[in-house]
Amino acid sequence: MKIIAIDTSTENCSVALLNEDSITFKSEVAPQKHAEIVLEMLDTILKESSISKDDLDGLVLGIGPGSFTGVRIAASTVQGLALGLNLKVAKITSLEALAIEAVSKASASYVVSSIDARMGEVYIAVYKVDGSALTLLSEEKVLKPEDAVAHLNQFVGDSENVVCAGSGVDLLKKAGMKDYPKQADFPQAQFLLNKGAELFSLGKVVDPEEALPLYVRNEVTWKKVSEQ
Numbered sequence: 001m002k003i004i005a006i007d008t009s010t011e012n013c014s015v016a017l018l019n020e021d022s023i024t025f026k027s028e029v030a031p032q033k034h035a036e037i038v039l040e041m042l043d044t045i046l047k048e049s050s051i052s053k054d055d056l057d058g059l060v061l062g063i064g065p066g067s068f069t070g071v072r073i074a075a076s077t078v079q080g081l082a083l084g085l086n087l088k089v090a091k092i093t094s095l096e097a098l099a100i101e102a103v104s105k106a107s108a109s110y111v112v113s114s115i116d117a118r119m120g121e122v123y124i125a126v127y128k129v130d131g132s133a134l135t136l137l138s139e140e141k142v143l144k145p146e147d148a149v150a151h152l153n154q155f156v157g158d159s160e161n162v163v164c165a166g167s168g169v170d171l172l173k174k175a176g177m178k179d180y181p182k183q184a185d186f187p188q189a190q191f192l193l194n195k196g197a198e199l200f201s202l203g204k205v206v207d208p209e210e211a212l213p214l215y216v217r218n219e220v221t222w223k224k225v226s227e228q
Contacts, residue, residue: 003196075211165183167186
């Protein structure tokens with residue numbers, strides 16, 4: 001397959017191409033510049049790989065959670081490409097992208113992925129590792145760091161075989177999480193590619209209009225006045 005993956009959910013902007021068995025990627029920490037550079041990154045990768053957009057078989061979207069503006073940039077970019085090229089989209093959370101990278105660098109029984117959600121909170125997901133497979137143990141959440149530590153401890157318990165990834169990890173450590181090894185800072189599009197190809201092979205893909213961001217904060221912390 002030839003598929004492009006895009007993740008702009010954090011300060012990092014990344015684009016990656018799976019061209020049969022070869023992976024090419026561009027990544028840059030560029031706060032507030034994602035909209036300016038994401039298509040340039042895409043065009044550069046395609047040119048370096050000597051393929052055109054018309055050669056693509058599908059797209060992979062890092063849906064977040066993360067910066068509201070960031071996840072919207074990735075979603076709008078992927079939707080536009082998918083509509084123009086009549087392609088399907090595989091959706092993968094940015095927290096899972098972090099977990100995939102972490103287990104590619106170190107063996108572990110559990111992975112804790114966390115992204116700084118600002119406003120004194122973190123996005124968090126905990127995964128059980130079984131070989132190369134990751135199982136999400138609870139839905140993605142946005143919590144205060146001390147609550148996130150209590151949440152992850154429910155799953156990892158006393159296990160020392162834990163790795164972490166993401167910009168929220170330092171906040172978790174300050175809130176009392178054990179000093180587990182940190183394997184990555186930001187989600188990277190190249191770690192979406194193999195899982196994306198798997199989703200395409202299983203038919204677990206969506207039409208462009210369904211390639212929407214994951215807004216965990218809306219579901220967890222935003223309340224109507226009547227509910228407060």
